[in-house]
Amino acid sequence: MNRRTTDIVLVVVGVAVAVIAVVISICLMVVRADITETIQNSGVIAESAKPEKSFGLTGEDDPRTWKYLADELCLYMAPNAVRHYISDSPDRDMMLMEYFLDDADGLEIPVEQIRHDDVVSEGSGYVSTANRDEVTCIVKTEAGVTWEVYYSGMVEHEGRADSIVSHDEGRAYNLHPNSV
Numbered sequence: 001m002n003r004r005t006t007d008i009v010l011v012v013v014g015v016a017v018a019v020i021a022v023v024i025s026i027c028l029m030v031v032r033a034d035i036t037e038t039i040q041n042s043g044v045i046a047e048s049a050k051p052e053k054s055f056g057l058t059g060e061d062d063p064r065t066w067k068y069l070a071d072e073l074c075l076y077m078a079p080n081a082v083r084h085y086i087s088d089s090p091d092r093d094m095m096l097m098e099y100f101l102d103d104a105d106g107l108e109i110p111v112e113q114i115r116h117d118d119v120v121s122e123g124s125g126y127v128s129t130a131n132r133d134e135v136t137c138i139v140k141t142e143a144g145v146t147w148e149v150y151y152s153g154m155v156e157h158e159g160r161a162d163s164i165v166s167h168d169e170g171r172a173y174n175l176h177p178n179s180v
Contacts, residue, residue: 070130073159074137078149079122081161082139085147086114086172101157105150106164113174115145123147145172 081099084092088111100107123141128148130136135151150163166172 066132067130069154070127070135073135073151073154074125074127074139074149076125077159078125078137078139078161081149081164082125082141082147083122085164086116086141088112088114088116098160100161100164104160104162104164109173115143115172115174125149143171147172 077099084095084099085106087095089095092111096107123139125137125139128136128138133152133154135154137149137151139147139149141147145166145168147164147166149161151157151159151161153162
């Protein structure tokens with residue numbers, strides 16, 4: 001091939017790659033918008049990330065609905081609950097009220113005894129166990145600390161957790177709060 005043909009081929013390939021990138025970007029935006037709308041309309045997570053009172057559930061619901069809601073709870077709510085739990089921000093108490101019951105196990109631990117290694121990002125969460133009205137979520141933070149967040153009475157407790165614990169004691173808690 002001569003130089004001119006090579007230049008034309010490169011331009012055509014470059015334009016094709018750019019068009020493909022634009023098409024992929026548009027597809028991802030559409031899929032993301034659809035997922036966001038599905039989550040917001042599911043009743044599990046509202047615009048403010050606070051669960052709605054009834055989750056839209058009744059006793060007649062299909063078991064697949066409960067599994068979907070447990071997945072959503074562990075993917076979105078539990079990581080946020082952990083992030084606020086390990087945070088020492090000024091609005092921590094207010095956020096804990098949104099994500100936990102007032103008497104939730106684990107809230108009695110002073111904030112000074114909780115490591116704040118990766119408050120900046122939410123960890124990833126998944127369902128450990130779930131049935132019709134109880135869910136155990138596992139959340140792994142960026143620092144690799146594993147937290148268990150327990151939910152029972154999802155409808156009557158408005159999706160707020162009733163317990164949080166980490167068995168990675170030396171990594172999750174400051175066993176000697178006055179030391180680094």
